[in-house]
């Protein structure tokens with residue numbers, strides 16, 4: 030099967046890595062890709078914004094399946110245009126992609142279907158939003174309705190911050206994405222992500238993961254696209270997974286099917302585990318980045334067969350196997366990210382780093398120039414490791430990082446601190462029961 034993968038991040042390198050390992054793969058082409066995908070696929074400079082050009086390209090290259098990594102092409106309806114041209118594509122069409130493209134759309138769907146989520150109100154003008162803020166307790170969460178590259182959410186600690194966030198949205202800080210605003214209740218708890226493949230009706234649960242959105246250790250500093258992730262997320266017990274499937278994902282899939290806009294693709298539920306149980310924070314209509322990297326490390330089955338079954342509506346026949354180990358990834362980012370940063374610095378030591386057992390290095394913002402790998406983005410590398418325990422996976426990832434020579438980079442040194450705490454608490458409990466048995 031000839032596969033065309035769209036995107037350029039660590040997520041796409043991890044997807045290319047898993048697709049390239051499939052017994053079904055023919056040619057693998059990636060656009061635009063990065064220095065990592067170039068080792069596994071043919072990188073092309075095609076711009077996905079031109080849907081007709083993508084259709085022509087797929088015909089010329091005899092592409093059997095298009096796999097779309099990021100949300101923007103999905104929300105823009107690339108899948109609809111490919112399908113209209115008779116080309117199979119993995120990911121939801123424009124209508125179902127509103128689950129990520131419009132926070133208000135998702136909140137209304139949750140309200141109609143009784144899905145647990147934060148209480149909310151939607152506003153199309155600043156005066157009404159301001160008046161609403163005056164009636165609220167704090168903290169409160171102010172969100173631009175549309176796609177804002179992870180920057181459209183403000184957790185406002187007080188009235189002034191909430192009003193400032195409302196003003197910013199309506200003043201165009203997020204472009205068209207802020208023309209409407211959702212103001213919602215602040216949820217307390219531990220965050221986790223859960224993923225499922227959906228073929229319109231059948232739901233195939235994947236596994237859980239947790240990411241670290243803040244730039245610096247201790248979950249301090251500005252929000253980023255994600256500075257690291259691990260899977261599984263210990264907070265997602267079997268009972269909670271079952272609850273998320275029954276109370277959140279199943280009713281969503283049913284509602285979209287009944288509306289005549291069935292969901293096909295991977296559904297990523299961002300959750301808050303509150304003391305009233307899991308609640309939906311948001312949906313994404315794609316794999317997470319860097320969550321995908323840890324999912325792909327744990328997946329034992331053929332990714333390509335699963336994605337194809339999803340597109341063809343035969344997911345009921347697929348059974349996926351996962352490694353029990355923990356997978357963990359640490360993002361190495363250019364100093365300054367998520368603000369301004371320099372491009373072009375040289376990264377050395379990648380081959381030595383990749384020799385650490387259980388380690389895969391996925392590239393995000395990189396470019397190759399002859400023998401040199403250069404930084405070409407904010408998030409640059411995802412140093413990813415498997416381990417029998419969280420502690421082992423983490424030790425391996427940081428050992429690999431120690432072999433990478435890139436003075437212009439920075440990374441968090443505490444990825445998976447919560448999972449490590451869960452693990453150590455568990456092993457203390459185990460020790461406790463052994464001692465009791467011994468006495």
Ligand code: AMP
Pocket residue numbers: 147170179182184213214215216217220242299310311
């Ligand atoms: P989102 O872009 O919706 O994922 O929001 C980004 C981050 O804001 C989430 O990962 C949460 O950490 C936080 N957040 C969003 N909505 C809420 C909420 N209702 N309560 C608490 N935190 C939230």
Ligand code: GLY
Pocket residue numbers: 240254255313316317318319320
């Ligand atoms: N890591 C968060 C996301 O992919 O949205």
